[in-house]
Amino acid sequence: MGSAGLMKARDKMAAAGVDEVAIETFAHYYRLLEHGETGMIPESTIDPVDMESLADVEVSDEDAAAAIRSTAVIKLNGGLGTSMGMDRAKSLLCVRRGLSFLDIIARQVLHLRTQYDATLPIIFMNSFRTSADTSAALARYEDLPVEGLPLEFLQNREPKLLTKDLSPVSWPKDPDLEWCPPGHGDIYTALRGTGLLDRLIEAGYERVFVSNSDNLGAVPDPRLAGWFATSGAPFAIEAVRRTPSDRKGGHFARRRTDGRIVLRETAQTPDADQAALADLERHRYCSTNNIWFDLAAMKHALDVRQGILGLPLIRNVKNVDPGDKSSPEVVQVETAMGAAVEVFEASRLIEVGRDRFVPVKTTNDLLVLRSDVYDIGQDFVLDQAAVEVPFVDLDSDYYKLVGDFDKRFPDGAPSLRKASSFKVSGDWTFGHGVQVVGDVDLQARAAQRVAGDTVLSSDG
The missing domain is CATH 3.90.550.10 (Spore Coat Polysaccharide Biosynthesis Protein SpsA; Chain A)
Structure with missing residues (x-):
């Protein structure tokens, strides 16, 4: 034994x-x-x-x-x-x-x-x-x-x-x-x-x-x-x-x-x-x-x-x-x-x-999946619509937990189809129809809101 x-x-x-x-x-x-x-x-x-x-x-x-x-x-x-x-x-x-x-x-x-x-x-x-x-x-x-x-x-x-x-x-x-x-x-x-x-x-x-x-x-x-x-x-x-x-x-x-x-x-x-x-x-x-x-x-x-x-x-x-x-x-x-x-x-x-290979281990992965990086066709297969899958890094103090994550994207994920990377540091809430283009790095010490239909780009 x-x-x-x-x-x-x-x-x-x-x-x-x-x-x-x-x-x-x-x-x-x-x-x-x-x-x-x-x-x-x-x-x-x-x-x-x-x-x-x-x-x-x-x-x-x-x-x-x-x-x-x-x-x-x-x-x-x-x-x-x-x-x-x-x-x-x-x-x-x-x-x-x-x-x-x-x-x-x-x-x-x-x-x-x-x-x-x-x-x-x-x-x-x-x-x-x-x-x-x-x-x-x-x-x-x-x-x-x-x-x-x-x-x-x-x-x-x-x-x-x-x-x-x-x-x-x-x-x-x-x-x-x-x-x-x-x-x-x-x-x-x-x-x-x-x-x-x-x-x-x-x-x-x-x-x-x-x-x-x-x-x-x-x-x-x-x-x-x-x-x-x-x-x-x-x-x-x-x-x-x-x-x-x-x-x-x-x-x-x-x-x-x-x-x-x-x-x-x-x-x-x-x-x-x-x-x-x-x-x-x-x-x-x-x-x-x-x-x-x-x-x-x-x-x-x-x-x-x-x-x-x-x-x-x-x-x-x-x-x-x-x-x-x-x-x-x-x-x-x-x-x-x-x-x-x-x-x-x-x-x-x-x-x-x-x-x-599109695993969801973090809310970073979940944001990509909920965005327009992928289309879901009649066969329910993911079709990558973006040229590249962007790198996403959300501040874990505010976005790690699904409940907190959902509160900050109340109108859904932003468009990431033209994004290369999207980094968020601090407490940001996003309105409807936000687009991310190129490399975007948001930083804030106090709570901020990105208005609906805003285009965020590396050009500012």
Whole structure:
């Protein structure tokens, strides 16, 4: 059974009704922690990686149509948007014309079903906190569920561990804070534990497309489905060229010992290698978290490993109460979904356009998405209408939280189609029809208002 700390963690998970597959997976990583595993990937152990581009790939219309008809879609939807001051599913945020992320995702899928005469089931991986809100929001789409398959399954949860002795933390002030999600790598554990992996295979589906619900660029594209189906690969990830905004994020590389592709996250990079991590010329590609995998290959990989895929450990140290830096330090044991790329010998990477990677992590991203930088067509796919996506940096003292952000843009987002960068320092409120042109940097020490129909430009 292992150490006292592991026994306590097992008992706590079992008492909370956590699935046995998830408990065994947690125990696997707990033992790694006990033996001093950090999950670090030193620069000396990897080389840069190159890959093919979707722009250069030829996929016939027949292959694309056939592939999308045997594809299922999973959206990772467990996030609450707490960093933006939300306490419900982030995907409920309004994007455009009263449509939320969930509305647009549902309509993208319904349109593709009609266009390709495809079943194209969509299933949301929710957390306990996002399940009810998501189900209520999707109830209006009566045609969305596919017979024989659920519209959701739940990600697992695990106890946070005290850094001092790896025992489960106790926090009576808010017992919910004693738990954390195991990272999005939990998708494979949850698919197996819920039986959904077998159900999809039995229903005749061959592959799954997985992406984050806050990335509306991640449409289940038939051309990509066709490329993946004809490649014969068991697993693939869409990648994009890194930009300065991706310097602190993870990247792809090739492991020197066995030549396999690896995904190195920031938390897996030693301090001494942070400069190499940020080197956009050396490590040129980052993950979109848009993933394709073959269902039969995934089932086989899990079966031969007794349900534990063996993704690299991510040891995440935080405070038990993220809002209270004086609260005890804890370890959150996490894995990354994309790290499964190294499990499969024949995994592939493919470079896609930045239009397939439009994540909303901050209100800066939300402003761009709500602006006219993107058009949303009848197929509900984002079409970039601007020559370039502008860099937006809003003062976090006034715009970080969605409630504060909305108060300062009461008449909607300004036009950013002709903007290169838009930086706001201080407390500014914007009227209707404001346009931003070129590089604009607003600064104020007292509250200011930009009148409606004002054109803000770098020329003043």
